[in-house]
Amino acid sequence: MLITSTDKTVKITVFARTSTSPDVSFRIIAPIDLSRVFIADRLFPGIAGVAEQTDSWDHAGVSRQPRFTDGSHATESLTEYVEGHGFAYELTEFTNALGALALGVRGEFSFLPDGDGTMIRWTYEFKPRPGRKAIIAGPFRPLWQRYMQAALGRMAAIVEEEKARGTSR
Template sequence: MTTLLIRPDDKTVTITVQQRTLRAPQDAFRILTPIDLQTVFRPVFPFPGISGVKNQTEAWDHAGPRRNPQFDDGSQADEELTEYTPGSSFAYQLTNFTNILSRLAAGVRGEFNVNPDGDGTLIRWTYEFKPLPGRRWILAGPFAPLWRRYMAAALDRCVHVIETEKNSEPVPPRAS
């Protein structure tokens, strides 16, 4: 059983981004959940991109699988899928960072929610950092806008992958 990183009384730093797609929620979720991390997590200064994933032994389609994202600066983290609600949401936690995050946070809880939005889908992605003692001000202050920019760029690429996936109905062009 997974030991959850964040407890109700923890003082965390939460950053959320969201974006819409014209794809139906079931298509968005089906494409998003196993998405190739190297495709969507590219470097956005000052943060590295993901160069690969090691040690993933199970499909990313239920709570429990683990893997080690590899960053293009040579660092890595431990990742575990902690919640999975088919067609709707999934959550994961990242711990044991070997980069600068190891000095700022005990770990992170990430969560994607896929919600109906008219004829399409609203994707909401939240990162909840559990700061190390005395580091919350850094995460909530100068770090937060930089991380939000990183997340927005990655979510934009996720939506691009979702909308160009060949195994789904074509997405009509957006009105100008």
């Protein structure tokens, strides 16, 4: 386990709404093509693709390597998966600048009922390297939060596109 209750971490949470049920939003987002939502910007690379995926991305224990547009990669492991409700994962072994800041990240998606739709909550919990917490909690935090919010907005848009096409059932 990457993060324990005694670790001093930095959490960043973003939210988005969809007009579909939590089950439908979950079913579209859990296996989403990462290259469609993690787009490079002036500060952060996007995701070019995924390599070495060990199995379907639908149960704890699966791992893969997201490949970033700058040529770097990380290892991602699915640690929790509750159909229709949420999933959690850990990212470790970053080969880009993030590896100098954090030992790893725990990500968690929750899909919560919101009227006829869904409130999606996405949290990134960074486990900073020694002496790096002030950087992550300070100048890095708002930049990463903006990047996360943009990615989650793209995920929500894909959910709405699937609904409009009638393929979200």
